[in-house]
Amino acid sequence: MKLWLKGLAALSLGAALAVPTLAQEATPNTDISGTISVWTWPNNDRTFAALMPTFNEAYPNITVNVQGFPTANDAYLNNLQRALLSGSGPDVAMIEISMMALLRERPQWVDLRQAPYNAGEFIEDFAPFTVSNVTLSEGKIVALPKHTGPGGMFYRHDIFEEAGLPTEPEEVAALLSDWDSFIEEGKKLVVPNERWLIGNGEEILRAMTAQTGISYFDADGNLLFDEPVYREALERVREAGEAGLISPFTAWSPEWQGAFQRGQLATVLYGNWFGGLLKRAYATDQSGQWAVASAPGTDGNRSFNSGGDYIGILETSQNKEAAWAFVHWLVTNDESLKQQYQNDDLYPAYMPALEQDWMNFEDPYYGGQNVNEIFAPVQAEMVPVELDERDTIAIAAMRTAINNVARGVATVDEALAAAKAEVEAKM
Structure with missing residues (x-):
């Protein structure tokens, strides 16, 4: 780099x-x-x-x-x-x-x-x-x-400053170098029931799996939900949910979109295109308040698509x-x-x-x-991922698993088992 x-x-x-x-x-x-x-x-x-x-x-x-x-x-x-x-x-x-x-x-x-x-x-x-x-x-x-x-971490540097955290991209990237530090330091950015570290747990899982190059299916069409990264990612989602770091808003809902304008989300993990939404839709009056740093990494890799x-x-x-x-x-x-x-x-x-x-x-x-x-x-x-025509089925099942873990409705084991069963039933 x-x-x-x-x-x-x-x-x-x-x-x-x-x-x-x-x-x-x-x-x-x-x-x-x-x-x-x-x-x-x-x-x-x-x-x-x-x-x-x-x-x-x-x-x-x-x-x-x-x-x-x-x-x-x-x-x-x-x-x-x-x-x-x-x-x-x-x-x-x-x-x-x-x-x-x-x-x-x-x-x-x-x-x-x-x-x-x-x-x-x-x-x-x-x-x-x-x-x-x-x-x-x-x-x-x-x-x-x-x-x-290409993915990164968009963040509100004024919120980081208010919380007493570094604000420059290089310093933020060093502070939040992995998912453990993202969760631990992220607690300082939260105002209970008013402001959250991140919009949804799916952002965490999507970045972690992409950083390891693990897809939903392998080249032979085998479902990969048993790969360790899925369990590891859901554990991070569980930790973030229990600490109150994940917002209650459904991604892409009007409430979620409005949360950016209201200053209720300190970070967001998406591709560079998300900047266009911030500038022209979600945070139009916040010019100068946003910055971009490398996403937290998995085994040292911070790149994801x-x-x-x-x-x-x-x-x-x-x-x-x-x-x-x-x-x-x-x-x-x-x-x-x-x-x-x-x-x-x-x-x-x-x-x-x-x-x-x-x-x-x-x-x-x-x-x-x-x-x-x-x-x-x-x-x-970026590590290429395997594409499969059943990806949408796997995405939907894993999204349910993520939400259930984040809300404490299911354990990681229960959520993974249910997601795997749902996909296999439709294969």
Whole structure:
């Protein structure tokens, strides 16, 4: 990590002299014309709409019709699955990371490795774990990686200061270096029934399992709930719950969202994209009060992924050339990635972008902190996890286990046994 930070510092020093432009491998012909349809979910639909003027500067003769369906793994997924089965649907479609294993084997995706796309020539320019997610065993590339979710710990440094704790990111990272210290020091940030260390126990378990590279299923499809990290993570959730560190709010509920604005949550463990929600929805008047530090670590590893999405072309598209122009531009073009990062905190999967000055700047929302100094090493060090089409079943069962342990409704053993039985019954 130190070497990476030195590299960032050197980049910053040299940025005034020269800023590299992103390579544009296999750039499609800008004279392409036609109309294409793109399916996605909120707020990607808004993001795409905002990009259209810039896209049309490069491709003035392509019209892009964007349709957003509510939630990536609900209405959107159902509509896309029906389209794949019926041979209908859009020219271009998004795939959320949790849906990748369920969708990538479908034959309706264009193989982007083949001409005229030739994505195999530059696929290694994307984060390695994203490449493995879109590449099938026979080598087919079903989509291009769009964004990832390198994880960290967002925290209210004014609350840390009030509690008498360090406030600078390096000092906070040193103080909360592992999950034991996170829980012990976190007790100082709590005001009973008014303020909590963290919103929900799922944040703890998700980070711990990802840091060890343990998924819900292994490559052979075996359920992994018996792996030690699940028990260890649930024990941390139990400790945090008993100490009153976990809020009573359900994640993503209006009450949970409002807790940020009310200053009731001292930390949150998600991918870098969560900063966009803080800035534009949950904590709009708290500029300068938030900062980002490395998450507490498991066996010394503090890196975890939290989210990510991909974009591919359907075989039924009647204008694959225009569809490819849009997909390629969206995920590799400098101005596209810049706008998506600075307007929506979407972290590029395209690795050359990480060296750009527009990703390495003093962000006033974080009190002048360059948060990419936290997220860039995470993207480089993340341990890939195995994706399985039954992940959603396992996620739901483990979420119940987490909530029951946090509230003291079940012991760790009872919660694990119930979660395992629930998943096995549906396999």
